[in-house]
Amino acid sequence: MLGIPAMPAPDYPADVRERLEPDAREIIARYPNSRSALLPLLHLVQSEEGHVTPTGQRFCAEMLDLTTAEVNAVATFYSMYRRKPSGDYQVGVCTNTLCAVMGGDAIFDDLKQHLGVGNNETTEDGKVTLEHIECNAACDYAPVVMVNWEFFDNQTPESARRLVDDLRAGREVLPTRGAPMCTFKETARILAGFPDQRPGAVEATGGGGEPSIAGLRLARGEAPAGRLAHPRGPAGPADQPMPLPGEEAPQSHPSSHDLPQSTSASDPASEANPVRPESGEESE
Ligand code: FES
Known part of the structure; x- marks a missing residue:
C-alpha cells in the first residue's frame, strides 16, 4: 500500500529565520563535520520556542543537510529536549x-x-x-x-x-x-554554546561544592588521605592511610584490589592471567 507523503513542517517566519541562521552558522563552524553540530542546534531551536518543534527540526535538517527523520531520531532520544511546550x-x-x-x-x-x-x-x-x-x-x-x-x-x-x-x-x-x-529558554541558549552572561555566572561555575571536589583534592595529593572507621572493632591494618597516586598499596589494605593493575593478574578468571588456576582447581 502506498503511503501518503507527510506534509513538511512549516518554516520559521522570515524574521526568526534571519535571526537564527547566523547563530546556527556560528555553531556549525565549531565542528569539523557539520552534522556534529546537531545537539547544540537542537538547544538553539529549543531556546526559540521552549521545546523542539517540527519547525525547529526542519530548520536543523536544512542547516546540516540531514533528513528530518535523522534529526527527529536524535531529538527524541535525549531527555533534555522537550517535545511539548514547557514551563519557564x-x-x-x-x-x-x-x-x-x-x-x-x-x-x-x-x-x-x-x-x-x-x-x-x-x-x-x-x-x-x-x-x-x-x-x-x-x-x-x-x-x-x-x-x-x-x-x-x-x-x-x-x-x-x-x-x-x-x-x-x-x-x-x-x-x-x-x-x-x-x-528554560535562556538555559537552552547557553547549552547551545553561547556565552553565559548572567552576573556572577562565571565565578559560580568556576568550581564545585566542597563534597564534590574532596575526591579531586585527594587524587591530586592536596588533602590528607582518609582513614577507615571501625565502629565495631579495634583498629587494624585497614587503618593505614590510603596510598597516594604512584605509591604502592599495602596488600593487607582492603581496597588494594581496587588499584589499577598493570596486567590481567587482577582477574583470576581471565584467560590471559599468567597464574590462572588449572581447570578444576579452586582459587582461594
Ligand atoms: S541519585 Fe540523585 S543525584 Fe545521584
Whole structure:
C-alpha cells in the first residue's frame, strides 16, 4: 500500500529565520563535520520556542543537510529536549536510587499534589513543568532537585514547596551552588554554546561544592588521605592511610584490589592471567 507523503513542517517566519541562521552558522563552524553540530542546534531551536518543534527540526535538517527523520531520531532520544511546550522552570526531582531513599520519592509525590500536575506536566500558569529525573551526579547532596539544570541540594518536601511557590510568584530564587537562575529558554541558549552572561555566572561555575571536589583534592595529593572507621572493632591494618597516586598499596589494605593493575593478574578468571588456576582447581 502506498503511503501518503507527510506534509513538511512549516518554516520559521522570515524574521526568526534571519535571526537564527547566523547563530546556527556560528555553531556549525565549531565542528569539523557539520552534522556534529546537531545537539547544540537542537538547544538553539529549543531556546526559540521552549521545546523542539517540527519547525525547529526542519530548520536543523536544512542547516546540516540531514533528513528530518535523522534529526527527529536524535531529538527524541535525549531527555533534555522537550517535545511539548514547557514551563519557564523545569523542576526535576531526582528519584534515582540514592535520592529516592533519602526522600526524593516523597518530594516528587508531594510536589505533584501541591502543583496539581503529574510527571512531565505544566502548571496552568505556564511557570513550572514538573518531572522526575535520573541521577545528576549530585548524590553527595541527596535528595536533589534541579531547576533548569541548576542544583537545589538537600531538599525536603517543605523546601521544595517553597521553591516552586517562589518560582511561580516571581520571587528571586538562588540555587544552592552554581550559576544564578534563568528561564528554560535562556538555559537552552547557553547549552547551545553561547556565552553565559548572567552576573556572577562565571565565578559560580568556576568550581564545585566542597563534597564534590574532596575526591579531586585527594587524587591530586592536596588533602590528607582518609582513614577507615571501625565502629565495631579495634583498629587494624585497614587503618593505614590510603596510598597516594604512584605509591604502592599495602596488600593487607582492603581496597588494594581496587588499584589499577598493570596486567590481567587482577582477574583470576581471565584467560590471559599468567597464574590462572588449572581447570578444576579452586582459587582461594
Ligand atoms: S541519585 Fe540523585 S543525584 Fe545521584
